[in-house]
Amino acid sequence: MRISEFRHAFVTGGASGFGLAIANAMAGHGVRVTLADVDEEALAAVQAERGELFRTSVLDVRDREGWREARARAEVDFGPVDLLFNNAGIGPDGSELADMSPESFDRMIAINLTGVLNGVSTFAASLRDAGRGHIASTSSMSGMAADNAGLGSYGPAKFGVVAMMEVLRREMEPFGVGVSVFCPGTTATNLIASTRRFGSDRFPEEASLLDLPVKPEQLAPAILRGIEENRLYIFTHTERRAAVEERFAGIMAGFDAA
Amino acid sequence: MDLSQAKHAFITGGASGLGLGIADALARRGVAVTIADINEDSLKEVLATRGNQFRGVRLDTRDRENWQKAKAEAEAAFGPVDILVNNAGISPNGREFADMDPESFDRILAINLVGIVNGIFAFGADMRERGNGHIVNTSSQAGLTAGIPGVGAYSVAKFGVTSLSEGLRVEMEPHGVGVSVLCPGYVQTNLGANTVKIGGDIRQYTAAMPESDVTPADVGEMVAEGIEQNAAYILTHKDVWPGVEKRMNAIKAACDYRRNA
Numbered sequence: 001m002r003i004s005e006f007r008h009a010f011v012t013g014g015a016s017g018f019g020l021a022i023a024n025a026m027a028g029h030g031v032r033v034t035l036a037d038v039d040e041e042a043l044a045a046v047q048a049e050r051g052e053l054f055r056t057s058v059l060d061v062r063d064r065e066g067w068r069e070a071r072a073r074a075e076v077d078f079g080p081v082d083l084l085f086n087n088a089g090i091g092p093d094g095s096e097l098a099d100m101s102p103e104s105f106d107r108m109i110a111i112n113l114t115g116v117l118n119g120v121s122t123f124a125a126s127l128r129d130a131g132r133g134h135i136a137s138t139s140s141m142s143g144m145a146a147d148n149a150g151l152g153s154y155g156p157a158k159f160g161v162v163a164m165m166e167v168l169r170r171e172m173e174p175f176g177v178g179v180s181v182f183c184p185g186t187t188a189t190n191l192i193a194s195t196r197r198f199g200s201d202r203f204p205e206e207a208s209l210l211d212l213p214v215k216p217e218q219l220a221p222a223i224l225r226g227i228e229e230n231r232l233y234i235f236t237h238t239e240r241r242a243a244v245e246e247r248f249a250g251i252m253a254g255f256d257a258a
Numbered sequence: 259m260d261l262s263q264a265k266h267a268f269i270t271g272g273a274s275g276l277g278l279g280i281a282d283a284l285a286r287r288g289v290a291v292t293i294a295d296i297n298e299d300s301l302k303e304v305l306a307t308r309g310n311q312f313r314g315v316r317l318d319t320r321d322r323e324n325w326q327k328a329k330a331e332a333e334a335a336f337g338p339v340d341i342l343v344n345n346a347g348i349s350p351n352g353r354e355f356a357d358m359d360p361e362s363f364d365r366i367l368a369i370n371l372v373g374i375v376n377g378i379f380a381f382g383a384d385m386r387e388r389g390n391g392h393i394v395n396t397s398s399q400a401g402l403t404a405g406i407p408g409v410g411a412y413s414v415a416k417f418g419v420t421s422l423s424e425g426l427r428v429e430m431e432p433h434g435v436g437v438s439v440l441c442p443g444y445v446q447t448n449l450g451a452n453t454v455k456i457g458g459d460i461r462q463y464t465a466a467m468p469e470s471d472v473t474p475a476d477v478g479e480m481v482a483e484g485i486e487q488n489a490a491y492i493l494t495h496k497d498v499w500p501g502v503e504k505r506m507n508a509i510k511a512a513c514d515y516r517r518n519a
Binding site for chain 1: 354356358414426513
């Protein structure tokens, strides 16, 4: 589906980072966008600046009732959603599994994994009935390789998102609905602030990824092209390929021993 | 890990299927076994036919306090646990995502993913401090490849278990604790019946499962060997490989697509 053929995109984590970059790029093609975010202030700032293109909706992706309400409000304004981008997420808390608070693990799964399922539950049946549309979700290169310490909850959530999109793609394919999973590497986003907001004390207040050289705006065209071409995997950071290959080699060795 | 030095294995979902196969294989090597299971009838049945090298404890792996109690009880009898096998799990729900009750997704995640990390929370720090031990997590072929409609929630949880195990292995390696992830193909077990028993929903997906001549006893032997060798992946069915290879090639092609863009 060409980007300009989409009518209404619903983007979570839409008030900053990848979400906002994707929304801006979509709007550039004339797509109406609902930005959903848990950060009310950031939403208000975007709304004040670019209110004519966007609608905003305060949403905690863990809240299933909140999803239903956000959808209803969004569709009153802009009509049926035909592109869902599940992008909201938090970063790892940095602790190893043996030291991790169970509540921190639960929070990660609730936001980064079940939060995506909640979006799928809210929109997938309607897209299927409409026989057109697209669902994309932000995973990570940490959804492809788990070779670092301290990612013990982030990795399972992001691997889970990849698996969800792989199966969803098969389920939606016969009905003309596309599915993609976006797996970025480290990018200049608000991830650290978002992680702090949800109670992780790993990072000092001044910590930020925003000075990193790779900006979300630079990656938005590749993301949009991935949607347009209905690619299952959208990769933007090639430096993690070696880790992915190494993982595959390890699995292959396991099959040799089987 | 040298199994002749191992003393006490704690195995969830140990009263039937793969868990029992693993329990028997470790017991044959002289390890005392605590089988933890949610199903008390099955526990009684198994214990009636096995010697005093076995003990049973009731455990719902979702319940973190229950884990602490089960651990205390098990270690009072057989000493510190040096092998943890996180094996308990339920089957796919047979629902496509668009039609899935979110609570069914939650249940599969709570048992098949969080239930496993709960075991790590209960035992991981002790093993690390002792500088000795091994953890096996049961994932699935569905933790390596995904794409079967109706197996989505299950695949999500099992991909999570695979990732959890890979990450844990990196974290535990400097401390002398081994970690393996078991990714079996289809084995004849009572997974479906057990799933229904604890209130899970399940549709006729099992009808599509291939015949398999790999038994739980075979898997038990493979797991014992995998622990001995500290294998990262314990894989039981070579016929799973073509699907895994296909997925790997698709991912590599997608990486190349970006590089050439």
